[in-house]
Amino acid sequence: MKLPFRILILIWLFFCNSLLTAQAQRIISGTVTDASSGEQILGASIVPGNNGQGTSTNMYGFYSLKLAKDIETVAVSFIGYKTSQILLKAGQSVYNIGLEPAVIAFEEAKVISERKSHTSSTDVGRASVEVDQIKALPALLGEVDVLKVLQFLPGVSSAGDGNSGFYVRGGGPDQNLILLDDATVYNASHLFGFFSVFNA
Numbered sequence: 001m002k003l004p005f006r007i008l009i010l011i012w013l014f015f016c017n018s019l020l021t022a023q024a025q026r027i028i029s030g031t032v033t034d035a036s037s038g039e040q041i042l043g044a045s046i047v048p049g050n051n052g053q054g055t056s057t058n059m060y061g062f063y064s065l066k067l068a069k070d071i072e073t074v075a076v077s078f079i080g081y082k083t084s085q086i087l088l089k090a091g092q093s094v095y096n097i098g099l100e101p102a103v104i105a106f107e108e109a110k111v112i113s114e115r116k117s118h119t120s121s122t123d124v125g126r127a128s129v130e131v132d133q134i135k136a137l138p139a140l141l142g143e144v145d146v147l148k149v150l151q152f153l154p155g156v157s158s159a160g161d162g163n164s165g166f167y168v169r170g171g172g173p174d175q176n177l178i179l180l181d182d183a184t185v186y187n188a189s190h191l192f193g194f195f196s197v198f199n200a
């Protein structure tokens with residue numbers, strides 16, 4: 001008789017302990033939304049006032065949190081919103097919370113950098129021809145004509161077949177200034193204009 005009685009006492013004590021534990025806790029739930037747009041906030045943190053273990057909202061903005069009876073406040077926070085302190089009331093288990101967006105003012109950011117130059121030269125209208133480029137062109141009678149090479153540059157056209165004269169951007173052959181060692185060359189061709197006087 002004593003053994004069943006002791007078992008009955010143990011079961012009764014376990015049941016009473018479970019009731020006391022259940023009465024010492026409460027469950028709150030609800031949704032967290034944007035106060036201005038009403039949009040549900042995913043991942044908002046709900047933490048008890050004593051900084052205990054909290055929870056976060058799911059993809060629908062819903063949360064459920066088990067608290068001790070002595071907890072009176074919970075803090076609801078999310079990045080970009082003001083933290084809201086919720087005062088818990090006796091007998092109330094649903095708390096729908098609207099968070100106000102936080103306006104964060106930063107000082108102006110200045111980015112200072114050196115601009116990369118994409119221009120190799122600022123001399124307008126100047127074009128250079130390397131000696132290797134001149135020698136790579138076809139030669140007439142074994143000699144490359146320097147003035148004929150100029151006709152391959154942009155904006156330069158020939159004055160005619162078999163003529164060493166050339167036009168630059170619509171000008172005439174007589175409007176070209178040809179210099180050799182800073183000395184003006186007035187007749188830059190010979191043999192009736194077929195060849196220039198310059199050697200490559």
